[in-house]
Amino acid sequence: MQLFLDGIFLGSIYALFAIGFTLVFGILDRLNLAHAAVFTAGALVGIEIVTRFGVPIWLLIPIVLVVGAVIGILIERIAFRPLAGRHDAHFAGLISSIAFGAIILSLLQALYGADTRRFPADAFPSTRVEIFGATVSLLQVIILIISVSLMVVLTWLVAKSKLGRGMRTIAENPHAAAVLGLNVGRISSITFALSSALGAVAGVLFTLNVNAASLGIGHAVELKALAVIIVGGMGSLPGALVGGLILGLAEVLAVNYIGSSWRDMVAFGLLFLILILRPQGLFGARKTREV
Amino acid sequence: MLAEYSSLITLVALTAILAYSFYAVLIAGQLSLAQVGLASLAAFTSALVVPSEPLFGFIPPLVIGIVFGMFVGAIAAFILGLPVIRLRGVFLAIATLAFGEMVRIFLINQSWTNGAQGLSFAKLVGPGVAWIALVVVAYWFWRLSGSRLGRAFAAIREDELAATTMGIDVPRYRMASFVIAGAVAGLYGVLLAHFSRFADPNEFSFTAAVDGLVTAVVGGVTLFVGPILGSAFLSVLPEVQRVIGIDAGWIRPTISGVLLLVVILFLPGGLSGLIPRRKSAKTLLDNPSLQPTLSPLPAAGSELVNLSSLGKSYGGVHAVQSVDLTVNAGEVLGLIGPNGAGKTTLVNMVTGLTPPTTGTGKVLGVPLSPSTKAHRLAQAGVARTFQQIKLFNRLSALENVLVGGYRITQDTLLRRLLFLPSARRLEREAVAMASAQLIRVGLGDKAANAAGDLSYGDQRRLEIARALASHPSLLVLDEPAAGMNHVEAASLSDLIRSLAADGIAVLVIEHNVRMMLATCDRIMVLNFGEVIAAGKPSDIARDPRVLEAYLGSAGSDDDVEAATVLASENLAHVLDDPTSEQQEHPTGTGTATDTTPDGTTTPEENR
Numbered sequence: 092m093q094l095f096l097d098g099i100f101l102g103s104i105y106a107l108f109a110i111g112f113t114l115v116f117g118i119l120d121r122l123n124l125a126h127a128a129v130f131t132a133g134a135l136v137g138i139e140i141v142t143r144f145g146v147p148i149w150l151l152i153p154i155v156l157v158v159g160a161v162i163g164i165l166i167e168r169i170a171f172r173p174l175a176g177r178h179d180a181h182f183a184g185l186i187s188s189i190a191f192g193a194i195i196l197s198l199l200q201a202l203y204g205a206d207t208r209r210f211p212a213d214a215f216p217s218t219r220v221e222i223f224g225a226t227v228s229l230l231q232v233i234i235l236i237i238s239v240s241l242m243v244v245l246t247w248l249v250a251k252s253k254l255g256r257g258m259r260t261i262a263e264n265p266h267a268a269a270v271l272g273l274n275v276g277r278i279s280s281i282t283f284a285l286s287s288a289l290g291a292v293a294g295v296l297f298t299l300n301v302n303a304a305s306l307g308i309g310h311a312v313e314l315k316a317l318a319v320i321i322v323g324g325m326g327s328l329p330g331a332l333v334g335g336l337i338l339g340l341a342e343v344l345a346v347n348y349i350g351s352s353w354r355d356m357v358a359f360g361l362l363f364l365i366l367i368l369r370p371q372g373l374f375g376a377r378k379t380r381e382v
Numbered sequence: 383m384l385a386e387y388s389s390l391i392t393l394v395a396l397t398a399i400l401a402y403s404f405y406a407v408l409i410a411g412q413l414s415l416a417q418v419g420l421a422s423l424a425a426f427t428s429a430l431v432v433p434s435e436p437l438f439g440f441i442p443p444l445v446i447g448i449v450f451g452m453f454v455g456a457i458a459a460f461i462l463g464l465p466v467i468r469l470r471g472v473f474l475a476i477a478t479l480a481f482g483e484m485v486r487i488f489l490i491n492q493s494w495t496n497g498a499q500g501l502s503f504a505k506l507v508g509p510g511v512a513w514i515a516l517v518v519v520a521y522w523f524w525r526l527s528g529s530r531l532g533r534a535f536a537a538i539r540e541d542e543l544a545a546t547t548m549g550i551d552v553p554r555y556r557m558a559s560f561v562i563a564g565a566v567a568g569l570y571g572v573l574l575a576h577f578s579r580f581a582d583p584n585e586f587s588f589t590a591a592v593d594g595l596v597t598a599v600v601g602g603v604t605l606f607v608g609p610i611l612g613s614a615f616l617s618v619l620p621e622v623q624r625v626i627g628i629d630a631g632w633i634r635p636t637i638s639g640v641l642l643l644v645v646i647l648f649l650p651g652g653l654s655g656l657i658p659r660r661k662s663a664k665t666l667l668d669n670p671s672l673q674p675t676l677s678p679l680p681a682a683g684s685e686l687v688n689l690s691s692l693g694k695s696y697g698g699v700h701a702v703q704s705v706d707l708t709v710n711a712g713e714v715l716g717l718i719g720p721n722g723a724g725k726t727t728l729v730n731m732v733t734g735l736t737p738p739t740t741g742t743g744k745v746l747g748v749p750l751s752p753s754t755k756a757h758r759l760a761q762a763g764v765a766r767t768f769q770q771i772k773l774f775n776r777l778s779a780l781e782n783v784l785v786g787g788y789r790i791t792q793d794t795l796l797r798r799l800l801f802l803p804s805a806r807r808l809e810r811e812a813v814a815m816a817s818a819q820l821i822r823v824g825l826g827d828k829a830a831n832a833a834g835d836l837s838y839g840d841q842r843r844l845e846i847a848r849a850l851a852s853h854p855s856l857l858v859l860d861e862p863a864a865g866m867n868h869v870e871a872a873s874l875s876d877l878i879r880s881l882a883a884d885g886i887a888v889l890v891i892e893h894n895v896r897m898m899l900a901t902c903d904r905i906m907v908l909n910f911g912e913v914i915a916a917g918k919p920s921d922i923a924r925d926p927r928v929l930e931a932y933l934g935s936a937g938s939d940d941d942v943e944a945a946t947v948l949a950s951e952n953l954a955h956v957l958d959d960p961t962s963e964q965q966e967h968p969t970g971t972g973t974a975t976d977t978t979p980d981g982t983t984t985p986e987e988n989r
Contacts, residue, residue: 122472178775181471185475187643190640193639194640317476325472325473352491355487356484359480359484360480367465
């Protein structure tokens with residue numbers, strides 16, 4: 092039971108990160124590799140804010156959401172929008188987002204240094220509770236609630252709201268969407284803003300969970316998020332949620348039964364298998380080839 | 383001075399070799415991130431075989447390591463390719479990335495690699511060896527770029543489907559690029575390990591793969607020197623910063639990131655895009671005596687296509703129902719019918735792009751079945767154009783036509799590597815053949831233009847030239863006159879007649895009925911996936927079912943009858959004297975008879 096809960100906690104953070112990743116891919120057909128840097132930025136900025144101002148967690152999350160959204164808009168404006176209409180926009184977008192991510196990381200290094208940073212010892216309540224014979228901290232429960240509710244809100248937004256309808260229209264055909272009078276640029280910006288806001292919050296929650304953040308934490312999570320969105324299906328929001336939980340559980344179980352040195356093999360083995368057997372993922376729709 | 387920079391000089395060469403490994407897949411339009419994983423496999427397994435003393439007294443240990451490492455890289459790439467080669471784009475990138483990470487984790491957990499502690503290697507590589515290896519690799523890719531294999535890679539990168547219909551076995555060539563990239567990655571791994579004298583599996587990480595990819599993309603893939611430029615730029619940049627005294631830990635990565643961003647945003651072709659491209663594949667070679675000797679076309683009148691109750695359904699929708707059809711050498715067979723009648727589906731089946739669900743068919747001796755590959759039919763002598771133009775947009779017009787000549791040319795890579803005179807002769811033959819086709823369709827003066835920059839009508843003509851370059855027995859044209867004015871359509875009609883006179887069987891779909899009646903020997907009319915009429919143009923023009931299919935049966939009977947009589951008179955008149963009709967009425971070809979009337983429904987689109 093303890094393993095199961097640990098897996099859910101870890102998985103919900105993976106899912107929150109991956110859902111932002113897959114949102115951009117599903118709607119704009121771009122893989123934003125700066126997402127990992129946003130995750131790191133969320134973590135480090137979060138620590139800075141708590142250390143300096145001692146804000147409580149319920150105030151920290153909205154602040155980090157805004158910080159993430161601003162970074163997201165910058166990513167869209169600087170690294171992706173200039174590429175619109177280029178035949179190699181796919182490759183070029185990968186590289187330009189890598190470059191932008193590197194810039195974000197080096198600026199973070201300038202601000203906070205390269206060392207591992209932690210939240211102040213008594214910043215958050217350390218109450219522990221027992222559920223079904225397993226010990227969980229109140230913090231973990233909060234993490235779970237925040238990530239699940241953010242994901243639910245996002246899924247609702249995309250499925251039901253007018254903005255979401257615009258996003259899905261662009262996903263179908265950006266050119267036709269522009270002809271129909273949708274402001275493609277604005278919706279792209281909002282998509283990136285939402286995506287990065289979630290990525291930044293995922294960074295804070297991840298750091299709350301392990302209470303350590305360094306410049307490199309984004310990379311490990313980025314690789315796992317790739318696994319999550321492939322397993323769940325590229326562009327599928329529920330897929331990212333389920334994929335994240337599956338990966339979290341699989342990792343915790345692997346560490347327990349196989350050994351920690353093989354932990355990462357689970358993510359990539361799973362990813363590889365899914366790509367071979369069911370490239371569209373568990374929840375993705377198969378795209379047919381046009382002749 | 384030189385000694386101070388010897389390690390930088392070596393690293394520039396090694397990074398360039400890694401970038402060539404990415405370049406090898408990028409030129410075929412693929413993105414693989416497995417390269418550093420393959421490199422680490424090669425590096426660590428080479429530690430098992432590299433002897434400390436020369437083998438047989440004269441083979442240096444490093445040579446053994448290199449050969450072995452390249453072999454390991456190629457084999458591993460092949461095994462990885464078997465399951466992943468059918469993936470595309472981002473999916474291929476992620477699958478190969480996963481493979482690379484799995485290799486890393488596997489190697490860390492092995493005792494023979496010494497795990498995360500790493501393994502020591504003999505110092506066998508210095509600047510000299512590294513640069514010799516780089517020159518060999520660069521030479522290979524230089525000679526590849528103008529060869530038939532290089533052109534096939536470019537064609538696959540630009541448009542896989544069009545490449546298939548040129549006779550290019552796309553999965554095989556994609557695998558070839560994968561294996562080449564694997565061998566180069568193996569070379570890099572062995573050289574790097576024997577240069578740095580120490581390697582642990584964690585060095586070959588995702589970050590290293592991304593660095594290699596960035597180097598290749600910054601250098602650009604349009605020219606073979608791209609990887610060297612990329613490597614020099616990215617390796618020297620931090621060094622320059624160090625020399626001019628920028629020391630703070632964060633400034634260097636910031637500047638590198640900004641420069642990378644600038645290059646990618648403002649130099650679409652990478653650094654090598656700044657170098658003007660060589661001219662050779664841009665100028666015509668208008669000399670018929672240089673053309674290759676071609677095998678004769680099938681004798682006029684011999685049966686090339688035989689379809690027997692061929693059909694295709696998608697779920698419950700019958701796109702094409704039991705069509706019987708023969709096409710003979712030297713004849714022009716027209717296929718007309720309203721939009722959605724199943725014409726394109728039928729020619730897709732004939733060219734092997736769509737497998738039939740019912741019936742049998744034989745095209746140039748190749749039976750049509752679900753396992754028939756389009757490139758096999760193309761190699762047998764089928765060439766086609768597409769309703770939605772599928773050119774290799776970034777290649778020049780002449781290069782497009784050269785790719786079209788794939789079927790009748792030989793691979794020139796080996797000859798080019800050895801600079802054999804026959805390589806030059808074969809290339810001149812191919813260019814002469816392609817030039818002749820360009821001139822034949824009237825694009826002789828636009829040989830150097832990028833295909834994507836041509837006008838719509840010119841693109842249609844270029845597609846025909848590309849199809850003709852394969853010296854086809856059967857030419858399939860899907861709406862060749864779309865977007866052409868009546869003068870262009872008339873000259874297209876003349877071209878089609880002259881091709882038939884040469885002995886080529888032409889199967890043509892076209893909505894310009896006036897032109898079709900004047901051009902075709904026989905016409906078949908499809909509606910709702912079924913043949914509603916077939917025969918000579920003069921009979922078709924008077925067939926009441928055809929007229930009804932085109933004009934619709936809505937409205938009052940009188941109107942329909944009047945329109946029918948008028949239309950059939952019009953068409954009969956066209957048949958009597960097609961040329962004078964077109965000249966007398968300049969706007970004639972664009973009016974009543976050549977498009978589907980709005981009144982008729984388009985069955986498939988509505989379902």
